[in-house]
Amino acid sequence: MTENVGLNTPVEQISAEEYQAPSNSSKIIHKLTAYLKEHFLVILSGLLSGSVIAYISSRFFIAR
Numbered sequence: 001m002t003e004n005v006g007l008n009t010p011v012e013q014i015s016a017e018e019y020q021a022p023s024n025s026s027k028i029i030h031k032l033t034a035y036l037k038e039h040f041l042v043i044l045s046g047l048l049s050g051s052v053i054a055y056i057s058s059r060f061f062i063a064r
Helices: 025-040 040-063
Strands: 002-005 009-012
Touching: 025 040
Parallel strands: none
Antiparallel strands: 002 009
16 A cells, blocks of 8 residues: 655555564564674674784794
């Protein structure tokens, strides 16, 4: 069902039976992706620094 409102813009009406609330799993996924987007650089720098430390320490123990 469409209805013209204002500047002849179609607006779709959703009845209460057609509307489905988001499930708990989709809420969790949404929160997780939002967190990862906000903290991407911190997570990436932590992974890179951990890799550098592991590489240097392994070189130190292999050389001796």
